[in-house]
Amino acid sequence: MEYGEFKVKEGVYVPDIGIDYPTDDPHQRLIHVEVEDSSQGRFTFDETYPYIDDSLRFKLNAIAGFFVKWCMIAVHNRCHFGLQIKGNLRKYKEQLRDGAVCVCNHVFVFDALGVNAACQRFRQVRIPMFAKHFNGKGWWILWQAGGVPIPETREGIRKYNEAFDEYARRKMWFIIFPEAVRWNMYTPIRPFKRGAFSMAYKYDRPVIPFVYTYRKRRGLYRLFGKKDTPCVTLHVGEPIWFDKSANRKEELDRVCRETHEAMQRMAGIEVNPWPCMDKA
Secondary structure, eight states: OOOSSOEEOTTOOOOOOSOOOOSSOTTOOOOOOOBSOTTSOSOOOSTTSOSSOOOHHHHHHHHHHHHHHHHIIIIIIIIISOOEEEOOOGGGTTTTTTOOEEEOOOOSTTHHHHHHHHTOTTOOEEEEEOGGGGGBTTHHHHHHHTEEEOOSSHHHHHHHHHHHHHHHHTTOEEEEOTTOSOOTTOOSOOOBOSHHHHHHHHTTOOEEEEEEEEEOOOGGGGGSSOTTSOEEEEEEOOOBOOOTTSOHHHHHHHHHHHHHHHHHHHHTEEEOSSOSBOOO
């Protein structure tokens, strides 16, 4: 694999699953969504979409969704991906009671559910997601996991922002992947989009860095996945708070930089080939 200038600590496992990762565009979409009906999708992501869904249908589905979601964590993530979680947030229980913004590298299909489990199993979360996933296979899981599609129209964005204002009022936690797109089993930490940090600043919530690292598939885990597909370990970082008395732009840059650096440390990366922030 060509990572450019890239170095990890001794003993850090860097998997090779045969993907030719881009070296010039860190936000190139490598996962393409198969829309079930190309002529007419299930949803339209404008001002008509229910970005807040308090309907009876959603609540009834949530009962089944609760068990399905945690089966995905307990069975699929634990067995197929060998998910292990290192660290916890128990000592910050009081400081985090109003919510937080969790950021993580985006490296496998159910990575958000692992973060959800790590930031306390029964917390309500909302996860901004690429809208087209909701017109593809597995949309119901995304819906029940707390996924909220990012709108495709200006009026939709207004409704979306209003919905997150309400979710913040309800003290929900947000899980955001600031790398923007998923690159399966990629080790370096790519540049961050600033949206996650703008949201955290707006709602006066701390940013909590999480990072996935990899292990060789050994022992019983060989029964649940391909030999070349690594197992994953999720590391839980320390919350980073904003200084609201300081300059907003400088604080966004500082927290973004400190989050990126914290994730590199937890991942055992000594030299990372990407900058911490997106140029745009």
